[in-house]
Amino acid sequence: MMLRLYTRGVIVLPMDVFEAVAEPTRRSVLDLLARSERSAGELVAAFPGLTQPAVSRHLRILRESQLVDVRPDGTRRVYSLRPAALAELDRWLDTYRRFWGERLDDLERHLDSRTRRTGAEEAK
Amino acid sequence: MMLRLYTRGVIVLPMDVFEAVAEPTRRSVLDLLARSERSAGELVAAFPGLTQPAVSRHLRILRESQLVDVRPDGTRRVYSLRPAALAELDRWLDTYRRFWGERLDDLERHLDSRTRRTGAEEAK
């Protein structure tokens, strides 16, 4: 039961998160989705410099890298953030955190607005 | 006094961190440097699948994205990690941290060895 994913060359691989977020447009999409979920059309409208197929392709890559979720709503497809994949990035950064440490202050401040959420739906 | 940086097309821009870490080889270099500083030659030796110029170009990109430092030592050039640039990535992730929350527990635990400081500078 092999997932059909992004074809890189001949072989079928999962799109990796690092590549996905390397693209400025895709980071912008994630920023928008962090505020609220949006339909594909709304996202297209958010990028006047790009055509609809261009945005659609970016959405595909974000889907394949597990960074977003899609929910059909009539003829629309509503995209929402799926941050588990970003946690992978965060985990990678963990290795380096001990090198700067000062930034932990910001995180601490951030934690004061405690968004505790012990229940968690985790996709693998 | 404009820094000469990486030429992208015609315009000269700083290499951005997201692109720099998107490359698996470059991430491996960072991982090696996180353990200890190494000369260019040692780094070349660490990648038997690549030629010396290939590694050298990766090092250039890491230099231009401020992710590494170089110190001449005789005829060698010794590379070391400069994690400030990674902090930029970390800052970007801050926006999304509230979405996965479980990891906040880890950070919080981490913070118990606190580095208190109340000052705050906020970008944007």
Place this chain on the structure above:
DNA sequence: CGCGTATATAATCGCAACATCATAGATGAC
């Protein structure tokens, strides 16, 4: 100085990323 070693750059090439335009598929309204 010339020679060897270490590293960076130049020129070139292949391939993959990202854009476009055109078209297909799916859904809702009539």
Place this chain on the structure above:
DNA sequence: GTCATCTATGATGTTGCGATTATATACGCG
């Protein structure tokens, strides 16, 4: 059903990344 709308995909072109080989530059040594 037909038609309009929303979204995804196919075909294709340009551009830029990352690789190579060959060459240049810098340093140390005799």
